[in-house]
Amino acid sequence: MIQILTSKKRYLPHQKIIHLANLTNSYSPRLYSNNLETPRLKTFKHPSSYASILQSLRDLKPLQQLHSRIIVSGLANNIFLCNRLVNSYACCGALGVAECIFRRIPSKNVVSWTIMVSGFTRNGLYNEGVEVFREMIMNGFLPNEVTATSVLPVFAKLGLVQFGRLIHSFLIRLGFEINVFVGTSLVDMYMKCGLVSVAEQVFDAMPEKNVFSWNAMISGYSDNGLGEEGIVQFKRMQRNGIVADLVTMMSLTASCSRIEWRQLGRMIRSFIIRSGFDNCLLVKTALLEMYVKLKCIEDAYRVFNEEMPVKDVVTWTLMLSGFSDAGFGNKAMDIFDQMIKIDEISLDSVALLGMISSCSKSGAMQQGRRVHAFTIKVGFGDDIFVGSAIIDMYSNCGNLDSAKLYFEGLKERDVVCWNSMIAGLGMNGYSDDAVGLFFLMKRSGIEPNESTYISILCACTHAGMVNPGLLIFNQLIKERNIEPKLQHYSCIVDLLGRAGRLDEAYSIVNNMPLKPDAGVYGALLGACSIHRNIELGLKISQKLFELNPDDAGYYVLLSNMYAVSGDWEGVKKTRVSLRSKGLKKDPGISSIEIDGTIFTFMAGDKNHIQYPEICNFLMNLIAKIECEGYVPDLNSVFQDLTDDAERDVLYHHSEKLAIAFGLLRTKPGTTIRVMKNLRICNDCHNASKFISTSFERKLIIKDGNRFHIFQNGICSCKDYW
DNA sequence: ATAGGGTTAG
Known part of the structure; x- marks a missing residue:
């Protein structure tokens, strides 16, 4: 509590009381009400006394009480207080109340309008913010520096580049572009819109630059894939005597991860330590992210495990997706299981998404189902971001029924949900349905985006549906809003x-x-x-x-x-x-999930614990299918070897090892699902047909982005060689 | 004012 109090800059005696009251509210209601009934607070007659209290309020309840007291004091029409009230309600997220008070201000000034604009934008209601801004202009008010800095970032968020440029020219005419805040916001806006050279022009013309301005440039370069430029700018900043802060550090590590420059990463790490940011959670997390992006998974785990005594949900999520990216699905699952046991970590949709996409990538359907159940339990069952990921996960595991069921049950669907479902149908071989869903989506009033066209064209490809594919491609070319x-x-x-x-x-x-x-x-x-x-x-x-x-x-x-x-x-x-x-x-890698654990195989991977057992089983299996007519296809071997050696390589392809392991470890009749990173070879494809008959199993093998479903000696994939 | 983790497609 002491820390929280001392971290605030200025405190007048009565502000301290209110603030203390807020902090103790949860466990000492008596103290709270006693303090509020202090006669000193009741007798305010001057707006300025309320105004300074309003500024420090961050919770709704004391705010409402203070609001009533302002009404009682007969100060409800004071524009100064009304503006402060709008601001405070907006800060508490009570935008309805804020707007209500705002609308009732009879003679609004620029500050009133500005507060309402930033109230919306700070709460993520960008369209509403722009709307109020437009209204303000229509009512004859000109923006000031503060209005500009609240509204400019929104143009970037909504992609309203032209509008941004228009306001920019306004600001120049008003003489505001020399203001550091305005200049920095403009740089940031242009960078976020990808107009790097315009941002550079604005930046170079700025008469005064502070650490914020430089940071906007460095992070802007990084976001636009120009990490090197960011590093150059950082050096220039140092030469100008500007001291780096934590945002600089974070932007630098981001630049570093993008240009995949490990040597520089090491230098930045030592710079962080020298500058005393080594114990800062945000900077440490940025460093962890750098290692994850640079695919240095051991370094990442060392930082995570040994150097970060304090971790938050972002740290955990980063480590999780780091393992997932590196292909360690089981490790990602371990991280998730550990994370959900910690009370202080409140799980959010991003963490769930990371885990679901990890399951999707590794084809871990049992794990995925568990995570799906968990998302419902923690109240993310209707989240459309999570929903898209779940549809993708089930589709990717070849469980289209679950994907469809989930899609149909969604209360709300955005374009990504539709895309996931279309892609899922396509890759599972239901290309007709994918095309049908594409047109249904358009009829439902959802505009396809770039990814929709990729999914639908892939779906047509899988089934050899050339004419529908061409038709849709021509539509795309004619469509004005999407650039092919x-x-x-x-x-x-x-x-x-x-x-x-x-x-x-x-x-x-x-x-x-x-x-x-x-x-x-x-x-x-x-x-x-x-x-x-x-x-x-x-x-x-x-x-x-x-x-x-x-x-x-x-x-x-x-x-x-x-x-x-x-x-x-x-x-x-x-x-x-x-x-x-x-x-x-690239080495071929196949994996199979048994009882919620993923087992991974590489061709001839003799280090596997059960290798002898699997090989033995595999030899018997091949002998069995050879009796049924299987002939090994030695053309599928890429190495230059003797026939016998070629045969040996062929028999130990990773997909065969995974299938054998699946047959060994699952009950008769269970479907075998195998994920392969590269395309399945002709021989394994052929062998799988025989295995499906001989062992009376359904085999689902996913290679790259398509499924091969083997049943009774037939594969669903018709165009295979 | 500037800043950290995530979904579809390949």
């Missing part, structure tokens, strides 16, 4: 390419208005590989090697293409150039 992006072109090239219409796909690549990137060429190369068009494939891989020389995936595709056409010389050449560049093919 490179990703959309990748989708349409993928759609045409996979369907075998390579010429049309190539023609789109050659005629598109944007410069094709690796994603677009990659889609085309994938199509060439499926349809064995080696001539075009060679041409495209040349482009890709120029664009993205370090991606081993393209070499693999090219090599596969040579292999299927029997060009062993080409296969060898590709492998040599891959090796000479020091590149390695």
